[in-house]
Amino acid sequence: MSFGTTPLSTTTIGTNQFPATAVYVPGSAGGNFTAMQGGPASGADSNGNVSAPVATYVADGSNVAVGSTTDAAWSGSGAGTMIALLKKLVAELAAPLVVNGSTIPLFITAQSGVGSGNSGDLDVSKLHEISIDITTTAVTTNLQFFWERKGADGIYYPLWQSSVLSAASNTISTSIGPGLAYTQSLGQTGRLRWVATGNASFTPNVYGK
Secondary structure (H helix, E strand, C coil): CCECCCCEECCCECCECCECCEEECCCCHHHCEEECCECCCCCCCCCCCCCCCECCCCCCCCCCCCCCCCCCCCCCCCCCCHHHHHHHHHHHHHCCCCCCCCCEEEECCCEEEECCEECCCEECCCCCCEEEEEEEEEECCCEEEEEEEECCCCCEEEEEECCCECCCCEEEEEEECCCCCECCCCCCEEEEEEEECCCEEEEEEEEEC
C-alpha cells in the first residue's frame, strides 16, 4: 500500500478509502501530511485484529520536566530539570573526593592516659592512600601502632606497624597506598590500633586522599 498526498490509502475498498493516521511535518513539500509511524505489531486479538502502539517522539526541551540537552548542571538549590540533575550527579561522581583542600580527616582524637585500643572501623572505600602522623607525650612502658585492613572475613590484617616505643616523646609519620611507603591496597574498611603495656598519651592524625 502506498500513500497519497492526504495521505490516503491508494487501495480502494469499495467506494471509500481509509485515511492513514497522519501528522504534519513542518517544511514538508506542498504542506503534505506524513503517515504516522508505529509498531511493533501485536498478535491478533480474539477478533483476529492486529494492533500496534504509536511511536512517540518528544523534541529536545519540549518536556519541561526532563529539560534540554543544553541545560546547565543543577546549581544545588531550587528546582532543576532531570537533565540538569543528572549533569550535577555525573559531575559529583567524577570529581575527586576532596575535603579541606586535598585530604579527608579520618581520625584525629587525642588519647590521654590510655591502654590498648583502636579507632574503630573507618570507611576507606573511596580513598587511594592513608597518611598517619602521631605524636606521643607520655609512654609509661611500651607502645606500638598498627594500621589494619578489615577483610571480608571480618579479620583485621596489619598493613603497617610502628616500632615499639618506650620514650615519652615521639613523632611517627608514614603513608600507605600504591606508590607510597607501604604499597598496600586499602580495601573497604581500615582502622588504627595501638597496643600499650602501660598507659600512654598521644595524638593520632589519620588522613585519607
